[in-house]
Structure formats: C-alpha cells, structure tokens
Amino acid sequence: MDKVAFLAASRHGRAPFVTASSKKIDFAAPAFEGEMVEVTGRVVRVGTSSLEIEVELIAEAPVSGERRLCTRGRFTLVARKGPDTLLPLPPLALNPTAKPEGVLRLAEMVFPGQTNHYGTLYGGDALRMxxxxxxIAATRRARAVLVMASSERIDFTAPIGEGDMVELVADVTKTGRSSIHVTVELWSEAxxxxxxxxxxxxxxxLVAVDAEGRPTAIQLA
Incomplete structure (x- = not known):
C-alpha cells in the first residue's frame, strides 16, 4: 500500500517523495490465496510540500468476480527539497481523467534486484509482469479457470531503468471457443x-480448462 501511495504522489507532484506517516489503516476483510488483489491510490489532500493519499486494497474472486474491500489507509508523503522539487505542489484535480473501460492497467516500480549489470530491467522480469x-485481463473477461498456452511474440523496443515506474496495459483482442488472446503493452515512466x-x-x-485440465468452452456473459 505504501508503494502505491508513493507512485500516486510521484505522479501528481513530480518530486522526490518520502513517506512521513500512515494513519487510520482499517482491515475490513481478509484476502485469500488465489484471489486477485487490486490496490488503488488517489490524492485526497494537497499542501505546499505534502500530499495525503488514500489507498484501498480490494480482493476479487477470479471466477465469480465477487469483490470486497479488505484494507483502507491514508498515507502522508512529503516532497524533499532539492533542484528537482517545484513548490508549491500542483493543486488537486477537480475532474480526474477517466480510464477507458475494458482495458486493464497495472503499475509497478523497478527496484535494484530486478535489474541487470546495465542497470535496466531484466527481460525475464518484464515478461513475468x-x-x-x-x-488478469483474460480472467476478468472469461471468468473461468485459465492457463497460459503461448506467448506468440514479444518485442522489446526500449530499456527500462532502475527507479522507473512501469505501466502495463492489457487488452483482450480476441475470444475463441476455449481460448482468449491478450495484447500487453509495457510503458516506462520517469x-x-x-x-x-x-x-x-x-x-x-490463454485457454480455459475444466477440473481435469482439458480445454472447455468459455461462457461469456
């Protein structure tokens, strides 16, 4: 949750932030093994050099789609003074930009353990993400037990450096009787x-399978 708060603050303020405090973290329900977890952060207050981020963690059952709030917390982050810090911080947006429906977006941070001797993200870690x-995108569309059948093509067009944020954009492009095709784009952001x-x-x-592991028809709603 702290990582999501950091990414949300950095995207808003475009400054080097540190976490100053966390308060009122409520644990409302457990998240179980095998469930998808969605963590979202939004800026709720902006000061001259500090931001308050509300973070929610929601668990989602892959097949049924049932969702429940598990945890909610608030984090205060402060922009460190320096040549890269412009104060006061930008004001809170009144009309946040809506994300297109049907497209999955995930954000990750590139840490030192994920980089090679050039200081860039390992190709294997990029493929894992x-x-x-x-x-996740295929499961949300099919609401079935899915297994990976193939990765048809992977094109790496630019390196991703340590400390960059990566955003993954996944879009279901085709659904067959038992298969589902997904295109994923990976973007780096300073x-x-x-x-x-x-x-x-x-x-x-990806292919939908039954209890015996055999391909089965996808029942779209």
Whole structure:
C-alpha cells in the first residue's frame, strides 16, 4: 500500500517523495490465496510540500468476480527539497481523467534486484509482469479457470531503468471457443519528469480448462 501511495504522489507532484506517516489503516476483510488483489491510490489532500493519499486494497474472486474491500489507509508523503522539487505542489484535480473501460492497467516500480549489470530491467522480469497482466485481463473477461498456452511474440523496443515506474496495459483482442488472446503493452515512466516511452509489446494466448485440465468452452456473459 505504501508503494502505491508513493507512485500516486510521484505522479501528481513530480518530486522526490518520502513517506512521513500512515494513519487510520482499517482491515475490513481478509484476502485469500488465489484471489486477485487490486490496490488503488488517489490524492485526497494537497499542501505546499505534502500530499495525503488514500489507498484501498480490494480482493476479487477470479471466477465469480465477487469483490470486497479488505484494507483502507491514508498515507502522508512529503516532497524533499532539492533542484528537482517545484513548490508549491500542483493543486488537486477537480475532474480526474477517466480510464477507458475494458482495458486493464497495472503499475509497478523497478527496484535494484530486478535489474541487470546495465542497470535496466531484466527481460525475464518484464515478461513475468506482462504475463500476469494478460492472465488478469483474460480472467476478468472469461471468468473461468485459465492457463497460459503461448506467448506468440514479444518485442522489446526500449530499456527500462532502475527507479522507473512501469505501466502495463492489457487488452483482450480476441475470444475463441476455449481460448482468449491478450495484447500487453509495457510503458516506462520517469517519476520526476513524467516522460514516458513504449518499452515492449507481447501477445499471449490463454485457454480455459475444466477440473481435469482439458480445454472447455468459455461462457461469456
């Protein structure tokens, strides 16, 4: 939750932030093994050099789609003074930009343990992130037990540096009798400047299976 608060603050303020405090963290329900967990952060208050972020953690049953709030908390982050910090921080947006429906978006942070000797994200870690995004997008569409059948093509177009944020955009492009095809784009974003660049695209095929592991028809609502 703290990582999501940090990413939300960095995207809003475009400054080097540190967590100053967390308060009123409510644990409302458990999240179980095998469930998807969605963590969202939104800016609720802006000061001269500080931000307050509300973070919610919601568990979702993959097959039924049932969702429940598990945890909610508030975090205060402060912008460190320096040449990259512009104060006061931007005001709170009155009309946040709506995200297109049907497209899954995931955000991750690139940490030192995920980089190679060039200081850029390992291709294997990028593929793992993209595969997870494809699985979640496909499961939300099919509401069935799915397994990965293939990754048809992966194109790496730019490196992603340590400390960058990565955003994964997954879109279901085709649904067959028992298969579902997902295209995933990976974008890197510099937290201070907001500069974005397309880093990779991959296409995945997932197949719905029954209790015996055999392909079964997808029943779309």
């Amino acid at each position: 993209m595969g997870k995004a494809a699985f 937290l201070l400047s907001g500069a974005r660049r397309h880093a990779a695209t991959a296409r995945f095929t």
